[in-house]
Every structure is written in structure tokens, then in C-alpha cells.
Amino acid sequence: MAASRICDASQVMNLYSAVHEGVRRSRIAIAIVILVVLGCFFAFFISQPIFQIGSVSWQSPERVNMVKADIVAILNEHVRELTEKLRLIEQGNAQKHKAGPFGTVKASRTSPTVVPDESVNPRLAKILDQVAVRKELIVAIANSHVKSMLEIWFNSIKKVGITNYLVVALDNEIAEFCKSNDVPVYQRDPDESIDSIARTAVTPAVSGLKFRILREFLQMGYSVIISDVDIVILQNPFNHLYRDSDVESMTDGHDNNTAYGYNDMFDDPAYGPTRYVFTRRIYVYNCGFVYIRPTFPSIELLDRVTDRLVREPKLWDQVVFNEELFHPSHPGWASCCQENNGFLSIYEQ
């Protein structure tokens, strides 16, 4: 619960600072516009002899020109200052904080959440609004080939008492099956590029679809646990998340070393004193159960995985997911964002 409160607070802070910044930016923009309008106003009227005492204008042409030049100079200076301020704000927060003393500096592991855009799918937005709890939900994607597994999946969820879950039905049979079992269901609008894959029985192909379908959920500002249907839920996973990273995932590791990382030594005696070579190993993330927050790095990750799976449909989505997360930048490959990853503790009950 503490973790969830921290998450909510940081989201509120992000929202607050976004709004705050928006207001500041628009204020500065308005100030620039007002200054320019005032400038035009003065320039126009000062050139007219409107202030007259009797029949003699108090303004000589030289005086008019001097005042005009002064006003233009002052206005230019203000516009320059305000433009500079605007530029600094647009550069973000980087310049606002000095690094503190040793031991006090902590990078943020959480990227700001995206501004929700419900226009990407108003029908889904309505469903999510009803189903999600604190803008979070568990999502599974299923076609009729996995109907029996799906039944075990949602029954385990019901038993735990979780309400914020949703089945994305890839065919009518599953949609009807969910409705008749009182299971929240969403059936996408027909889209041949997705539906042709959705009809197949091949698990990796269907599994790869989840990255594509999930995008809209994130765009609309929801955090999602994407779950395969071959999973049984025994406790509410939302009580066990840290929410301090863009992605929290299961691991294929089976102990502390394999899950969290270990040093692997390769020994080649032929090299004499340099016979030992060290590699840092970590077992892959298991993308059958992943919590993804609605941030830019998350969405970039989904897009990159989707893009590769579309171009190379034979690839296993889990392999691609891990490559995109872990492979550091190298020629021909820009690493995916500064993607932040987190493991759930493999021992936490």
C-alpha cells in the first residue's frame, strides 16, 4: 500500500508540474504578445500629433523619434528576456537543480506519465473508466484456442476478489464466453492486420499481438499488467508492485544470482595471465506477466517490439522484448530509451 501511495503522489506531482509549467509557458507567451501589441500601439500613436496644447504640438519630430526608439529598445529587451526564459523552460528541469553533496543525489527511476489521450479509442476509454482501479488493470488477450486456459485464469482472479481486469477478445466466441461468465471484455474493432494473426493458433504470434494492442491502454494513461492466460493468480499483484520503474517484470531466473545478476567467469588457459574473462549475466525477463506504466520509454519499447515482430513474425516476442530492453547501444542499434527495469522479488510471497 505504501508503494501505491508513493506512486499516486508522484503522478500527482508530475501532473502538477506539467500543469504549472503549461501555465508558466502560456503566461510568458501572453506577455510577449501584449508587449508586441503595446509596442505597435505606442509606435502608431506617438507618430500622430495627438497630444496638443492649443494649436502647438508639444512634440518635435526629433523628440518623437527618440521616444519611439526608446520604446522599441525596451520592448526588444523584454522580448529577448522572455524568449530566453521560454527556451529555458522548454529545455526542461535539468537546469533547475544543482547536484547536492555526496550521498544525496538520486536519479529518478520513474519517467513522467504521458498526458492521457482518450480520443485514440473512446469506446475502450469508457470500458477502462469502469474497470480500472486507480488507473490500473490486468489485461489478458485471448482467442478461442485458449478458452479453457482463460477460464482458469479469470476464475483465479475472481477468487482473489480482483475487479480491475479485462479480457481483450480476439474473436466472437471469446467475447460471448466472457459475457456469459460476467467477465469484463473488450472486443476490438476489426483490423485485418491484427485479425489475421489473432485467428491463428500459434501462441508466439498471438502473444506478440499484446504489445500492439496494449499501446492504446498506455496512450490513454492506464498502467497495465499484461498477463498471459497460462497464469494462475493467487494474490492481488497490485499489492506487490513498487511502481518506481517504467517496467516491472517477472524473471526466468530461479535464484538470487540468475534473477538479479551474477558474474560468470570464462577460463581459457591458453591465454596465460589473461585467461579469465568475465561476463555479467542475467536471466531473461519473462514477458508473460509484466507491469507497464504509461510513459514515453514504455510506449517506445512497445513500438519497437511491435515493429520488429511485424517485420519478422517468426521471432519469439520474449526474445525481442529482452533484446530491446537490454542490448546497449552499438553501431546500427540505438538502445531503447533509458528504459528503467525492475524485478519483483522472486521470494516475496
Ligand SMILES: *[C@@H]1O[C@H](CO)[C@@H](O)[C@H](O)[C@H]1NC(C)=O
Ligand atoms: C536473496 O536476496 C535477498 C534480498 O535480495 C536476501 O534477503 C536473501 O537472503 C538472498 N537469498 C540467498 C539464498 O542468498
